[in-house]
Amino acid sequence: MVMPILQSPLLWQALSAVLLLCILVQQFSLQPFPIRAKQISSALEHGDEQTIGKDTGAWSYDWARDHDNLNLNVEQCDAAFPELYDEVDRAVQYWGESGRKITSESIELVGGNDGGVRGLIAGQQLRIIQTRGLGRKDFRHRIIAVLQQIQTALNAAQSAGQPLPDVEFTVVVDDKPVVGEKPRALWGFTRAFANPRHDNVWVIPDFHFFGAPPEAEGWSLQQSKSREHDGPLDQKIAKVAWRGVAWTNPEVREPLLNVTEGKPWADVVQMSWDKKDSVIPMASFCKYRYVVNTEGRSWSARMTHLLNCDSLLMVHDVEWIAHYYHLLDTDTNCVRVERDFSDLEEKIKYYNEHLDEAQKIADTAKATFRERYTTPAATACYWRRLLRSWATVAFKPKTTEMTKVKNRLSSTEKLRGIAFEQFIVHDNTKDYPYK
Incomplete structure (x- = not known):
């Protein structure tokens, strides 16, 4: 007698395997990127190396x-x-x-x-x-x-x-x-x-x-100016450079000022626009062997500029995430330091004695960021992916509205808002809709 299909042991084994697979997918696929507040490197230290790019048929990125x-x-x-x-x-x-x-x-x-x-x-x-x-x-x-x-x-x-x-x-x-x-x-x-x-x-x-x-120019030109200071780390100024103000994040910035005060390996100065010698152009940071990022009120755009350099970037644990931070990979394209910078001097000493390691990290950072993921081309691609992805989960917008015709009882349909081209040439000191 043929066994009914629902009583077949092979069928139940197959169904059990499928159910187990579904549970595993649900368990792991919904986990967020495992970056932790105050622990930028935790996942990266044990993860796979980031893929910098891939070819597509006859075309590849150069x-x-x-x-x-x-x-x-x-x-x-x-x-x-x-x-x-x-x-x-x-x-x-x-x-x-x-x-x-x-x-x-x-x-x-x-x-x-x-x-x-x-x-x-x-x-x-x-x-x-x-x-x-x-x-x-x-x-x-x-x-x-x-x-x-x-x-x-x-x-x-x-x-x-x-x-x-x-x-x-x-x-x-x-x-x-x-x-x-x-x-x-x-x-x-x-x-x-x-x-x-x-x-x-x-x-x-x-x-x-x-x-x-007013302090910086167009992004492409900023990257170009940074390239003018490219060179081996052993030919750069053998110091860590930083400029900024402490009040935007005293928890992070005051310890940096304290641990570097009077140190021969540091050019760390609290900035004041009234003191010209306390301010240096962004591209000039690229003259230094080491640069350091500090968070401000939230994320700091400082890191984006520092990654234009081919210097060695020191990054403390972060609490705020920018769109490319998942690409930061400790000891591959940056060096992690404590949030209070208590190990900064130790890290500077180590990499001064191991310049070959430092050079490899700096070279990888340049290839990953300035030459790829923070380029104008990458930014344009990110925006288009975001806009298309947003449309898949957001409401379908109403693009027109009815407005009354002046001195008439009738109404007419027109596009909502104001065209970007019209907005951009307007005296934009007052908010739109203009009153």
Whole structure:
């Protein structure tokens, strides 16, 4: 007699195997990137080496040719920057989970966010719906720089024949986004890893990736100026260099000032714009053998600039994450130091005595960041991936609205907001909608 299929031992063994596989996938695939607050290197020290890039058929990334190419297509972006999009993928996974929806209310500029812009892409045109903080010069610079990056991404997508979907979004341009108690799907330059509410945040390239007036120029030119100081570590100034102010994060910055005071291996100075000798151009940091990053009010864009150098970067444990921080790999492309810098002198002494190791780390950092993942090409690709990914989990925006015709009883349909081109030439010292 033939045994019924549901009683077959082979069937039940197969079903058990499938069930076990599903449990394992659920257990491990939903884990966030294992970077811990105050422990940037914990996962990286035991993880696989990062893939710097891969080929795609007849085309492969060449940094000398492609680093400023803003018009790479999707396939080229994926091949050139395969490890770039962790923060985008994390946000998609978080918002794609059951019960989480991005609505028009989810992107409102709530209280506490004093600088920001609500934008709309409609038919491949960037439009401005609302701004906050244009009266502040620094916020105005940041808003314009972010919008320029998005416009660049739009132009690149059209040039590649791969248009972007209609989306509506809100960018917070202050140092740290305020998300509130209700879930808010805001875009920001950083997120606090240890704050579960910040899982809502979509991390974008900060304004420096376009330009940072008045002290810095366009990003591509900044990278070019840094290359002018390229050279072996044994020919650089044998000191660690830092400039900044302590008040933005005294917990981190005061210990650095204390442990380096009077040390012959340190050129660490608290900066004052009134004292010219306390200020040095960003590219001049590249003259030094060692450079050190310190967090400020939140993340610090300092690290992005320091990675333009071919110096050895010292990184303390971080609490705030930028869009590329998952690529930092201790003793592969940076050197981890304690948050209180208690081991900084020890690390300087060690690498002075092991310059071959230091040179290898510095060379890897240059290849990973300045020549690939922080290039203008990479930034343009990141923006396009983010915009497309956002569209998969966000609401479909309303692109038009009805407005009354002046001196008539009728109404007419028009696009919402103001075109980016019109906004950018306006006297942007007052917020939009203009009153």
